[in-house]
Amino acid sequence: MQRIVSAVVLAAAIVSIGYAQPAKVPILKVGHVGHDHQCAPYVAALAGESFKELYGIWFKEVRYKDLYELYDGDELIAEVELYKAGGGSKMPTMMSQGAFDVGLGGVAAVSFFVDKGAPMRIIAPLHFKGDMLVVKPDLDLNSFEEFVAWLNAQDQQVRVGYKNPVAVAKLIFQRALDEAGITHTGDKANTDAQVLFVLMKGERNLIPGLTSDQIDCYVSNNPWCALAEAKGVGHCVCELHDLPPGVFQNHPCCCIAATEAAIEKQGKVIQKFLELMVVSTHYINTEREQTVEYVAKWIGTTPEVESISMATSGYWLEPNETFLNGMWVWYQEMAGLGKIVDKLKDKTQEEFEEMVYDFSLLEPALEAAAVRIK
Numbered sequence: 350m351q352r353i354v355s356a357v358v359l360a361a362a363i364v365s366i367g368y369a370q371p372a373k374v375p376i377l378k379v380g381h382v383g384h385d386h387q388c389a390p391y392v393a394a395l396a397g398e399s400f401k402e403l404y405g406i407w408f409k410e411v412r413y414k415d416l417y418e419l420y421d422g423d424e425l426i427a428e429v430e431l432y433k434a435g436g437g438s439k440m441p442t443m444m445s446q447g448a449f450d451v452g453l454g455g456v457a458a459v460s461f462f463v464d465k466g467a468p469m470r471i472i473a474p475l476h477f478k479g480d481m482l483v484v485k486p487d488l489d490l491n492s493f494e495e496f497v498a499w500l501n502a503q504d505q506q507v508r509v510g511y512k513n514p515v516a517v518a519k520l521i522f523q524r525a526l527d528e529a530g531i532t533h534t535g536d537k538a539n540t541d542a543q544v545l546f547v548l549m550k551g552e553r554n555l556i557p558g559l560t561s562d563q564i565d566c567y568v569s570n571n572p573w574c575a576l577a578e579a580k581g582v583g584h585c586v587c588e589l590h591d592l593p594p595g596v597f598q599n600h601p602c603c604c605i606a607a608t609e610a611a612i613e614k615q616g617k618v619i620q621k622f623l624e625l626m627v628v629s630t631h632y633i634n635t636e637r638e639q640t641v642e643y644v645a646k647w648i649g650t651t652p653e654v655e656s657i658s659m660a661t662s663g664y665w666l667e668p669n670e671t672f673l674n675g676m677w678v679w680y681q682e683m684a685g686l687g688k689i690v691d692k693l694k695d696k697t698q699e700e701f702e703e704m705v706y707d708f709s710l711l712e713p714a715l716e717a718a719a720v721r722i723k
Contacts, residue, residue, distance in 0.1 A: 378449035437513035450611035477663035481574035510567035525592035627718035
C-alpha cells in the first residue's frame with residue numbers, strides 16, 4: 350500500500366513539473382499627464398513593432414492607451430499599465446498614494462513633493478522649455494518688449510491666466526515682469542498692480558477663459574498655445590525661456606519620476622522602460638513628420654498643431670549641465686520666494702541633487718540605448 354501511495358505522489362510531482370506555471374510577468378504602472386511634453390511613451394506605443402526593427406526594444410499593444418507589453422527583442426520584459434493623471438500636483442499626489450510606480454510630470458511638482466518628504470525621486474529628465482505667452486488675436490504683439498509697451502499703455506489692470514500654482518511658466522513670466530519694472534499681484538483686492546495673475550485651474554480652462562473675457566492673456570505650455578492659434582482665438586507673442594533675466598534658457602519642464610520603493614523593487618524593469626524612452630526620444634528628434642502624426646492621434650489634436658507645438662520644445666533624457674543648472678536656478682528662485690519650506694530648505698546644490706535625483710537606473714539605460722540607436 351505504501352509503495353502505491355509513493356508511486357502516486359511521484360507521478361503527481363512529475364505531472365506538476367511537466368505543467369509548471371510560467372514565471373509571472375512583472376507589472377510596471379506608469380502615470381502621465383497626456384500632453385505633448387510627455388510624448389515619448391505615446392510614440393513608442395503607437396510605433397509598436399516598428400521599433401523592434403529599428404531599436405530592438407518595443408511596446409506591443411494589448412489594450413489601446415491602457416496596457417502594453419514591453420519587449421527586448423522577442424523577450425517579454427514586463428507589462429506596462431498606463432494611467433492618465435492630471436497636471437500640476439495631481440501626478441505626484443497619485444504616485445505618492447500608490448496609484449502607479451513611475452510618473453511623467455513637471456519637475457516643479459515632483460520637487461515640491463520631495464520637499465514635503467514624499468519618498469520619490471526624479472529618475473530622468475524628459476522635456477525642456479515649450480512655454481509661451483498668448484494674447485487675444487487682435488493684438489499685433491510679436492515680442493516681449495512690444496507686450497511690455499502695450500502693458501504700460503493700458504489704463505486698466507491686465508489679467509494674465511496661468512494653469513496651476515507650481516507652473517514654471519508663471520515663475521518665468523513673473524521674473525520677466527520684474528526685470529521690466531511691471532508691477533503684478535495675485536490678489537484681486539490689489540487694483541494698483543498693472544498685472545493680476547489669475548489661477549485658471551488647469552490648461553484646458555485657458556482658451557475658454559480667453560474667449561469668455563475672464564482673462565486678457567495667458568502663459569502656459571504648448572500645445573495650448575498652438576491650439577489657440579489654430580482655433581483663431583489667440584496669438585503667440587513669444588517663447589518664455591528667452592525672456593529676461595536670461596537664466597531660464599532651455600529650462601527643465603517635465604521629467605520621469607519614481608517612488609523609492611519602485612526603484613528598489615523594480616529597478617531592472619524601470620531601467621528597460623527608460624531605455625525604451627531614450628530610443629523613443631531619439632525617434633521624436635529624428636522622425637518629426639511621423640512623430641507629429643502619432644502624437645496628434647494620441648492626444649487628440651492635429652499634426653499641424655503638433656508641428657507648431659513641438660517645435661517650441663526640447664526632448665532629451667540626458668541629465669547634462671543644462672538640466673542640472675536649470676533645476677538649481679528653479680530651486681534658488683523658489684527658495685527666494687519662500688516656497689521651499691521643509692526637507693529641501695537651505696540646501697547646497699550638491700545636497701539638493703542628492704535628495705531630488707536618482708539616476709542609477711538611467712545611466713545603464715543610456716548606455717544600452719546608445720548601442721541600439723543606429
